[in-house]
Amino acid sequence: MLDVGPICGSNINYFLQRVRKLFVCDIYSHLDQARRKGLPLSRAWQQLGYPPQSFDGILLWELIDRLDDHELAEVVALCHKMMKPRGILMLLVPAEKVLGPGVYSFVIRKDFRLQLRHQPHLDLPLHRRHSRQVIALLAPFTQIRSFIYRNGFREFLFVHN
Numbered sequence: 001m002l003d004v005g006p007i008c009g010s011n012i013n014y015f016l017q018r019v020r021k022l023f024v025c026d027i028y029s030h031l032d033q034a035r036r037k038g039l040p041l042s043r044a045w046q047q048l049g050y051p052p053q054s055f056d057g058i059l060l061w062e063l064i065d066r067l068d069d070h071e072l073a074e075v076v077a078l079c080h081k082m083m084k085p086r087g088i089l090m091l092l093v094p095a096e097k098v099l100g101p102g103v104y105s106f107v108i109r110k111d112f113r114l115q116l117r118h119q120p121h122l123d124l125p126l127h128r129r130h131s132r133q134v135i136a137l138l139a140p141f142t143q144i145r146s147f148i149y150r151n152g153f154r155e156f157l158f159v160h161n
Contacts, residue, residue: 001015001019001021001022001023001055001056001057001058001059002023002024002025002050002054002055002057002058002059002082003015003022003023003024003025003059003061004025004027004048004058004059004060004061004063005026005027005028005059005060005061005062005063005105005106006026006028006029006061006103006105006119006122007024007026008105008106008107008108008117010107010108010109010110011106011107011108012024014108019057023050023055025047025048027044027047027048027063028063028066028103028105028119028122028124029122030043030044030047031044031066031124032121032122032123032124035123035124036123041071041074042074045074045075045078048075048078048079048082050082051082052081052082053082053083053084053085054082054084055082055083055084055087056083056084056087056088057087057088057089057090058079058082058083058087058088058089058090059090059092060075060079060089060090060091060092061091061092061105061106062092062093062094062104062105062106063075063091064091064093064127064129064134064137065093065094065126065127065128065129066103066124066125066126066127067127068125068127069127069137072137073137076137076138076139076140076141077140079141080140080141080160083160084160085160085161086159086160086161087159087160088144088157088158088159088160089138089141089157089158089159089160090155090156090157090158091134091138091154091155091156091158092106092114092153092154092155093129093134093153093154093155093156094116094152094153094154095151095152095153095154102118102119102120102122103118103119103122103123103124104116104117104118104119105117105119114153131146131154131156134154134156135156138156138158141158141159141160141161142158142159142161143156143157143158144157144158144159145157
């Protein structure tokens with residue numbers, strides 16, 4: 001499994017108890033550095049240079065709200081390449097009412113609930129998308145489920161065909 005998002009120790013511990021192999025890429029920090037230095041974002045994508053069909057699962061957390069459509073298309077293509085057939089791609093997207101200004105990471109608590117942790121060291125733009133836009137932008141994958149939780153989180157599950 002590949003966890004793409006801000007590094008969070010409790011999430012790493014949670015997944016290490018449930019998956020055979022876990023890879024973590026703090027793409028948020030790489031994106032933030034590239035933007036601050038005026039470098040092309042392709043430098044950040046180099047961090048996702050895993051061999052084709054490496055993963056059964058990829059977690060993107062809130063990443064889709066931090067990329068414009070072109071950047072997101074690049075990440076989706078990379079994920080599609082890295083994913084094994086029938087692999088699962090999971091997205092978590094908070095609702096507008098949940099997020100304040102700034103960047104947040106999802107944290108899996110001991111009671112298996114998610115909470116948001118502010119990441120004040122990161123400065124990334126916000127690109128809000130409706131659920132239909134999210135589904136359309138993930139077109140190389142097939143949507144298998146989506147959930148909207150009471151707290152406003154949206155979860156999407158996609159499968160690689």
